[in-house]
C-alpha cells in the first residue's frame with residue numbers, strides 16, 4: 176500500500192560527525208575483550224548455570240543452555256574447529272551474561288515522581304541493584320513519564336529495556352542510561368539503559384545460538400509468525416502511533432500512515448518467505464547436474480534512524496526473518512520506544528527467543544561490535560551518508576554483506592504543461608512530510624519559468640493552511656523537528672538563501688508560542704514555520720545539501736535539458752519527481768534522471784510492492800518488493816557429478 180501524508184539536517188549532520196569521530200580508527204581497530212567463558216568456562220558448564228524456566232507462552236523455549244546446545248550441531252557441521260568451539264563457549268557465556276543481567280521481575284516501570292523499585296531486588300528490602308547503581312553513579316534509573324504512560328492503553332508495550340535472547344534487559348553493563356525527549360515539548364519521556372559492547376556481544380551470541388533452529392523452521396511457520404506480528408501491530412496501532420508521535424514528533428495521522436506501511440511490509444515478506452526458490456541449470460555435459468539454492472545469510476545487524484521509527488525497522492527485520500536470518504536490531508536512540516513496542520509484539524506473536532534482539536544506547540560502540548563481528552554476516556543500515564560510509568568501510572574490511580539506505584536531495588521538476596494544482600499539492604505533501612525530515616522529501620523544486628509565478632502562488636497558498644504544533648493534537652499537520660540542532664540547520668539554510676538573494680514568500684522563522692497548537696507545553700518544542708523561498712539559486716546551501724526541515728526552495732529553469740542537468744547535479748540519487756502531461760517527455764526525463772526512484776505526476780511512491788533504494792551516494796541494495804528478500808539470502812551453486820562407480 177502506498178503511504179504518504181503530508182529530512183535533521185544539522186541534527187543528523189552534527190550527530191553524524193560526532194559519531195563518526197567516536198567510531199574512528201582507534202575504536203575500529205581495538206579487538207573485543209575476550210569474555211571469561213573463553214578462558215575459564217566450558218560451554219556446557221556456563222550454559223547449564225543459566226538455564227531458565229520454559230516460556231509460559233508456549234513459544235519455542237530457548238534458555239541459554241538450550242540455545243547453546245542447539246548451536247552445537249551447527250558449529251560441528253559447519254566448522255568443527257577450535258575457533259568454533261571457542262565461538263560456542265563465547266556464545267554460551269554471553270547468553271549466561273544476558274540471562275543473569277536480565278533476571279528481573281516482570282517490568283514495573285519506574286514513573287517519574289513516583290518511584291517504583293524494580294531491577295534485581297535485594298532479599299528482605301525494597302532496594303534494588305538499580306537503586307545502588309543510581310546512588311553509586313549519580314545517574315538516573317530507567318523510567319517513563321506519567322505523560323507517556325497516559326497516552327497508551329496497553330502499558331506493557333512500554334518497557335525500559337533492550338531484548339537479549341528473549342530476556343528484557345533493564346540494566347546496562349556499566350549501569351548508565353540515556354534519555355528520550357518529546358520534540359514537541361522538550362520534556363524527558365523515558366530513561367533507558369545505555370547499552371554498549373557487552374550487550375551487543377550478548378545479543379549477537381543469542382542471535383547466533385538460535386540461528387540453526389530458526390533457519391530450519393519451515394518457511395510456512397516463519398510466515399505464520401510474521402502474519403501474527405502484522406495483525407498485532409495493526410491491533411495496537413493507536414498505542415504505537417502515540418509512542419511514535421511522542422518520541423519523533425510526527426502528527427498522529429502520519430504516524431498511523433507509517434504503521435500501516437510498516438505492517439504492510441511485514442505481511443508482504445510473510446508472503447515472500449514461502450516463495451524463496453532456486454534454479455536447476457542446464458548442464459554443459461550429461462555427466463553432471465547443476466542446481467542453485469538460496470540460504471539465509473545468517474545473523475543480521477540492523478541499524479535504523481529516528482525519522483521513521485517503525486517502517487525502517489520492518490523493512491529490514493521482516494525480510495530477514497522471512498529468509499531465515501536472526502537479527503540484532505539497533506534503533507535510533509532518539510526513538511527507541513516504537514522499536515521496543517514492536518519487539519514486544521513480535522514476542523507475543525510467538526517469535527522464538529533470540530531471533531530478534533534489541534540493543535540501544537551507545538551507537539558507535541554498538542555499531543563497532545556489529546560491523547566487526549565475524550558472526551554478523553550482513554549489515555542493513557538506514558541513516559546518514561556519513562555514518563553509512565563509515566560502516567561500509569568497516570563491513571568491507573570483513574567482507575560482510577551490506578545494504579545502505581542513505582541521504583537524499585530529491586528534485587521536483589514542474590514542466591510548463593504540468594497540472595499545476597496537482598504539482599503544488601504534491602510538492603507541499605512531499606517537502607513537508609514529517610516536517611521535511613524524510614529521505615525522499617522534495618528538497619529542491621525546479622519550475623519552468625512560464626508557470627513559475629502561478630505555481631509559487633499555489634504552493635504558498637497551501638503552506639499557509641498548515642496547522643503547526645504538537646503532533647498529538649487533533650488537526651495538526653506539521654510537527655516539530657527532532658532536535659534543537661535540526662532547528663539550527665534549517666535556520667542556517669533559510670538565512671543563507673535569503674542572504675544570497677532568495678525571496679521569503681512565507682515562514683522563515685520559529686513560530687510564536689501563541690501560533691502553535693498544543694498549549695503552553697509546545698513552546699518548548701523544536702518548531703520551525705513551513706517556509707517557501709522564491710528565486711532560489713544553485714549557490715545556496717539548500718541546493719547542495721539535504722535540509723531535512725520544512726523548507727521549499729523554488730528554482731527556475733527554461734529548457735528540459737537544463738531541468739534534468741540541475742536535478743542530477745547532486746551526489747545523491749534517491750528519489751526524484753516530475754510533472755508533465757507529455758508522454759514522450761515523460762519517458763525521456765524518467766530515463767535521464769539519475770535516481771533510484773522516480774515519481775511521475777505522483778509523490779506518494781513508497782509501497783511494500785516497489786523497490787526502495789538509491790543510486791550514487793544514496794546507498795546500495797533495495798528494500799521492500801520482490802527484490803528485498805534477496806538482500807538476506809546467499810546464493811549457493813551445487814554441482815552433482817553422476818560419473819561414479821556403483
Ligand SMILES: NC(=O)c1ccc[n+]([C@@H]2O[C@H](COP(=O)([O-])OP(=O)(O)OC[C@H]3O[C@@H](n4cnc5c(N)ncnc54)[C@H](O)[C@@H]3O)[C@@H](O)[C@H]2O)c1
Pocket residue numbers: 182183186187188190191194195197198478479480481482483487505506507508538539540541542543557558559560562563579580581582583613614615721749789793794
Ligand atoms: N535512504 C533511506 O531509505 C533513508 C530513510 C530514512 C532516513 N534516511 C537518512 O537518514 C538520515 C537521518 O537519520 P539519522 O539522523 O538518524 O542518521 P544517523 O546516521 O545519524 O543515524 C542512523 C542510525 O545510525 C546510528 N549511528 C550513529 N552513529 C553510529 C556509529 N558510529 N556506528 C553505528 N551506528 C551509528 C544512529 O544511532 C541511528 O541508529 C538522513 O540523511 C536521511 O536522508 C535515509
Ligand SMILES: O=CCCC(=O)O
Pocket residue numbers: 482483486612613614615781
Ligand atoms: O525517510 C525515508 C522513508 C520514506 C518512506 O518510507 O517513504
